[in-house]
Amino acid sequence: SLPQMGAPSKISPGGVSLVIGKVRNQPRTxxxxxxxxxxxxxxxxxxxxxxxxxxxxxxxxxxxxxxxLLKSSHVQARLKFANDHLDDLEGAWEKIM
Structure with missing residues (x-):
């Protein structure tokens, strides 16, 4: 048979199975x-x-x-904006977009 093409693998077959097993058990590794x-x-x-x-x-x-992450001040500002513009007509929003 012919010799294998390319450089030999740096990780042994046993090491490969350990790496794959760890990633399958803990996908966020x-x-x-x-x-x-x-x-x-x-x-x-x-x-x-x-x-x-x-x-x-x-x-x-x-x-x-x-x-x-939103800070509590950002949440309050968003809520204030939403409450202030709750009664706006839909035509007013067409000018914005």
Missing amino acids: PREELINDRKRAGTTVSKITVGRTLHHHGLKSCITWKVP
């Missing part, structure tokens, strides 16, 4: 934590390597959106 697990096992890998490994096994990564 960050890549940094997976990298630290591999580092403790004696293998140094990058974020890209971990991401490619997960993608190769059908797992997609996602980034959670950072939504700013």
